[in-house]
Amino acid sequence: MTIMKHLALLLLGFAVIGCNRGITPEAPAQNVSFTFTQTSSEGISGRSQELEEPAHVRLSLTTPEGDQVSHTLTVSTFSNGYVTSLLTLSIGDYQLNEFLVENADNQVIYAAPITGSDKANLVNQPLPLSFTVSEDGVEAVAVEVLAVGDATADAFGYAVFTFNVVHTFDFQVAVFIENQSTGLPELTASHLEIAAGGRTRVAINLDASTHLIEMTDSLPDYQVTISKGGYLPFEQTFTANELKAYAPGNGPLVVVLASDGMNGSWQPGDAWTDPRDGQTYGTVEYRGMVWMTENLNYGALVGIEDIDDKEGFDGIAEKLCWDADCIEGGYYTWYELMQTGDYQDSQEDSVGTRQGLCPPGWHIPTELEWRVITKGPIGAMGNIPNLIDINPNQPLGIEGGTNSSGLSLRLYGYFGITRDEPRRNYGDSGSIWTASFEKFSVFQEPVFHYMNIGGPNATLGFVGDVAALNCRCVKN
The missing domain is CATH 2.60.40 (Immunoglobulin-like)
Structure with a gap:
């Protein structure tokens, strides 16, 4: 008879860490342990069969971030079974991919079979198995292992019974x-x-x-x-x-860190110099936020055929310009602005913002931040004449503008990167990115939010990977 053990993931307590590890505020974590006991101990003769003494457990997990990690845990006796040493896991969903039990000589004596292997039909739930670590505890997950005996690794779904342990x-x-x-x-x-x-x-x-x-x-x-x-x-x-x-x-x-001599005594309302390229931007404080009063103009000037999208992201900061002077600032696809080839990888930092191509200490405004300055919690957003520049040498749109806010928004149109004539709507409207997006549209593609300005009200627009727009940065 094949000997089988069940393992259950149990919560043993909260992890307490004295200083911060990684992104702050620190994500909650739980100390967890695996226990296993013999559920069938009779051999072919019907007599009790002694189990070989385990010493270590080697396991591999997929983390909530999608990383593959391996751990080696020691094993101690516990009641009528065994318990591993503690493993600290942050809150989130995990997948257990491999699970091997070794003796003191580092020989694999028990293994959890993987789906599709010859041994998988001998257990109720072969690997991989999913489980959740939450602030309230750990979702119980039963892992079944079989005695290896003379069986080969591929019978359990493993290439070899070994791990590359990353120290x-x-x-x-x-x-x-x-x-x-x-x-x-x-x-x-x-x-x-x-x-x-x-x-x-x-x-x-x-x-x-x-x-x-x-x-x-x-x-x-x-x-x-x-x-x-x-x-x-x-x-x-x-x-x-x-x-x-x-x-x-x-x-x-x-x-x-030493001051760069550019912004050491900077205050809202002062000009701010981007230390990456020396360009200077005006700033203004309005409705509790500090905004740049000019469009972002960072990156190498490229042709429309070279601007990045999700299929051709190269990790290099690049921009389109209306002409060689770039007085309108840069025009960016959403992927270029976020500096990612995967919209789901546009990670938020510890204060919930996305820096993208904005300078350090600044970020791309969210839809909610735009709504604060346009007085519109839902639907159409007003206040636009107060935001649009009154410079007579710049396009204003049909309603003109008072610029009482000092934001100096201008109607610089956009690039339709799939159009025969890509330059669109200059002087009629302005299109400025937000950091917000919806994961899927009806066509199973992400759509990205932008502010469309030009009349008495602003509208919230949605666009896929087909346009290059301006960007305004907001201070963290």
């Missing part, structure tokens, strides 16, 4: 700037990126605290970049051992 290490980082009033350093919010092994491993926003960063071990070097609007970026390459010197129990990596 990681933790280090701490704290970012400071000089307080303009006291002259003393103070913790500050910033943006951290770490590149290693040919790709970006970390790209997160840090709040004004000491952060605990988890990093893949044993890579040749780690390029650490810390940036903040108005300050020169910190850029330095470390070895793994150098970063490990800032492990918990030691002091953090302390980075003091």
Whole structure:
């Protein structure tokens, strides 16, 4: 008789972490453990069959973010069965893909069969299995394993009974700037990126605290970049051992950012200089938000055939312009503006904003932020004459404008990138992106929200991947 064990995922308590790891505010997490007990212990003779003593469990999971991760957990006796060491999982939906139980000699003695394998019909629920970790606890999930014996790995659906275990290490980082009033350093919010092994491993926003960063071990070097609007970026390459010197129990990596000399004493209403290319934008505070008074004009000027869409995203900041002077600012497809080839990957930062191509410390306004300044919680949005520029040398549209808000919106039309004549509606209307979108339209494609201005009211427009529009940035 095949020996079978059942494993259940149990909540053992809340994880408590002293400093922040990754994006803040820190996502809630639970400490969970796997337990398993023998449900059939009779051998062919009908007598009780002793089970080989397990020592480790190796498992692989798909995380809520879609990453594939592996864990090795130790096993201890518990009542009439066994329990693994604790595993901290953040809130979200998971998928258990592989589950192997090893003895003290690291030999696989039990395995959970995978759907489609020869052994899958011997259990009620072969892998993969889905489960949820929530703030209220952990959804119970039963995992069944079979004794391996002389069976081969492919009989269970595995290429080999092994894992490539990725080792990681933790280090701490704290970012400071000089307080303009006291002259003393103070913790500050910033943006951290770490590149290693040919790709970006970390790209997160840090709040004004000491952060605990988890990093893949044993890579040749780690390029650490810390940036903040108005300050020169910190850029330095470390070895793994150098970063490990800032492990918990030691002091953090302390980075003091120096003012870039452009925006160190900036206040709302002052001109703001983009440290990436030196372009200067006017600013105004209106209805509790600070807006740029000019359209974003960042990126390399390209032809309409080279602007990125979801099929041809190259990760390079690019723009269209009405002419070579670019006085109207850049025109961007939604994918280009968000700098992603996957609309679902336009990740929000810790304050719920999307930076896209806006400078550090600024973001692309959401539909709700536009509604704040247009006095329209639902439906048509008014107040537009107060937002439109009165400069007689700029197109105003049929209603003109008072620009009492100081936002200086202008009617620069848009590019219809699939049209024979792509330049459209200059002087009649203005089309400006929001960061908002709907996941699917009737054609099973995402549609992106934009503000259409030009009359006494603004309208909320919806468009697919077929237009290039202007963008206004808002201060975080």
